[in-house]
Ligand code: HEC
């Protein structure tokens with residue numbers, strides 16, 4: 001909720017909040033669904049089935065019921081030459097800036113490692 005995407009409407013001045021030329025990127029679903037800013041669904045698709053947190057915590061299940069991984073092309077529908085940035089859009093760097101998945105994935109991997117039966121590691125792996 002603190003991300004720039006979530007607050008992309010706050011950036012706009014009062015009059016601009018109703019200006020379709022700005023909303024197309026700053027709040028793409030405002031006209032049809034009265035949703036402000038760039039939301040989860042802007043990037044991940046309609047969330048009616050994946051939004052419960054127990055579903056989102058399960059990457060396979062979430063994708064099975066509709067969670068989409070946004071592609072670079074999808075980012076570029078808004079991050080294009082007409083958006084006000086001095087630096088060209090660098091997909092890899094931009095992903096790092098909006099990362100909301102790595103911490104959870106690392107935590108899960110750790111949980112899996114802890115749960116794995118402890119077999120003695122082969123000598124070659126001990127370094
Ligand atoms: C629907 C349009 C839209 C899409 C799609 C979109 N963005 Fe954005 N993005 C914006 C807008 C608008 C801002 C500026 C928000 C503001 O400050 O008002 C922004 C800001 C950003 C910023 C700078 C703010 C920050 O958190 O550091 C990054 C990085 C970023 N977007 C990355 C991405 C990536 C990566 C994708 C694709 C996975 C993406 N965006 C898809 C509209 C979009």
Ligand code: HEC
Pocket residue numbers: 011012013016019021022023024025026077078079080082083084085
């Ligand atoms: C083609 C998509 C697009 C349109 C249309 C668009 N913006 Fe943006 N806007 C962006 C993106 C993407 C960013 C973030 C750029 C970045 O940080 O890389 C942004 C950033 C901004 C920022 C700077 C936010 C900050 O925190 O520095 C302002 C202000 C802004 N837009 C105002 C507007 C206004 C006003 C309009 C309508 C006249 C508009 N934008 C139309 C995509 C768009």
Ligand code: HEC
Pocket residue numbers: 001005038039040041042043044056057059069070095098100101105
């Ligand atoms: C600007 C686009 C954008 C927005 C907005 C966005 N996400 Fe994401 N999200 C991504 C990207 C990119 C990934 C990483 C996908 C990958 O690594 O394949 C991701 C990953 C995730 C994952 C991880 C799935 C897994 O594999 O573990 C979840 C869950 C998720 N997002 C939920 C949300 C929620 C909830 C919101 C709204 C609060 C949200 N996202 C907003 C782009 C976005």
